[in-house]
Amino acid sequence: MYNLVAFIKICLVCHHPGAATHFSEFAKVFEENAIPYELYTDHKDLDELAANSNHFSAVIVDIAPQSEKVLELFQTLGKKTYVYYDNPEEFVPGGYSETANKIRALADKTLFANANLATEERDIGIGYSPVLNDVLEIRKMRETSDRAAFLNAHGIKDTGQKIIVYFGGANETYYDQAFPHFLDLLKEWDFSNTVLIHQQHPRALKEGNRDGNLLPQIVLSKVNNKEALAIANVALYYQTSMSPLFYLSGVPTFQVGHESYPDVLIRTGLCQSITKHSEISQILSPPQTTIDEQKISAEIGYKENWRDILLEEILNQ
Incomplete structure (x- = not known):
């Protein structure tokens, strides 16, 4: 248990489901160490947030256009402001990187999920990734998955065909x-000899279903990402x-698109x-591949002590 300063209270404001997974883990760390916090998910009512803002010592927002107003609110009150960059990639197409640059310029510091991306003085490499938390669960699920039940739920007869799952995106690119x-x-x-399942991004349906079922041979998924x-x-x-x-997770994987990313x-x-x-x-x-967890962990900047890194920054804000 850390010795806490009485006035520390963290406001987490998250607009995207990807960052929400990270923030929920941060919340667990705060709870374990008796750090008061409140988590606002996809918060649209800034009046409510403004009414409570004086109770916080700092705010952490995700990469989203809506985060700009939140940062401005807390800066007006003289509070510490952080933006959390949850993507492991330095450049992300489709507007994410442009938004990130704008939001980062407004915040006091940037917390990076990928510790390798923390290259400036006001950057903090947290080193967290939800991927490594989910791997063992999905491997076990693959051992006990019910292929027949999955196909039946999608109205497909099992003839031994390969199940190919396409994981969609949600940006202009x-x-x-x-x-x-x-x-x-x-x-x-x-x-x-194949079944092609389209696993849509959670945001795609909210953005007009632009990648809906455009080919009759493609089946829209009825399960979540892990089940797929x-x-x-x-x-x-x-x-x-x-x-x-x-x-x-041991799934043969291919990147498919107009150009290599x-x-x-x-x-x-x-x-x-x-x-x-x-x-x-x-x-x-x-092709047959040998899973190299160490290479992936190093590339996404994962750190075993990410909890300590997060706590040190929060307690010394």
Whole structure:
């Protein structure tokens, strides 16, 4: 237990589901160490937050346009402001990086999930990743997954076909370029021995369902990400912070899109990027790979003592 300063109370304001997973773990750390906090998820009523803001010593926001007003509110009150950069990649297409640069410029400090990205004096490399928490759970789920029940729930007869799960995104680069190119690559695809499941991003439905079922051969998923991974023979994606989870869970994984995106799996040579019609058939015969957890952990900047790093910063704000 840490000796706490009585006036410390943390306000966590989160707008996106990805960062929410991180913030929920931070909340556990605060609870374990008797640090008062409040968590606002997708908070739209700034009046309520403003009414309570004087009770906080600091605020931590995620990367979102809405975070700008929250930071301005707390800065007006002279409170410490942090922005949390939850993505493991230095550059993220589709507007994330542009928003991050703007929000980071407003905050006192940036907390990075990937400790490798903390390169400036006011950066703190926390070194946390939810991926490593989920790996063992999904591996166990894969051992006991009910293939027949999954297919039946989606109205599909089990004929021994491969189940390929495509994990969608939710930004303009994905909607306008990566996803249309993926559909184009499928035009000559033989679906007779495969089931293609589209695992939509949680935000996609809220943004007009622009990547809804545009091909009759594609089946929209009725399960969550973990359940989809548990049953997948192959995982496809273009850009997602979940990609290390696909690989570490033992699922053969391919990046598919209009161009190669140099994420952690591509940079480390642990995944192939498919951009051409002549390459798409390779997903049916994925190469055998040996899972290298150490390489992934190092690349995403994970630190075993991330809890201590977080606490040290909060207690010395």
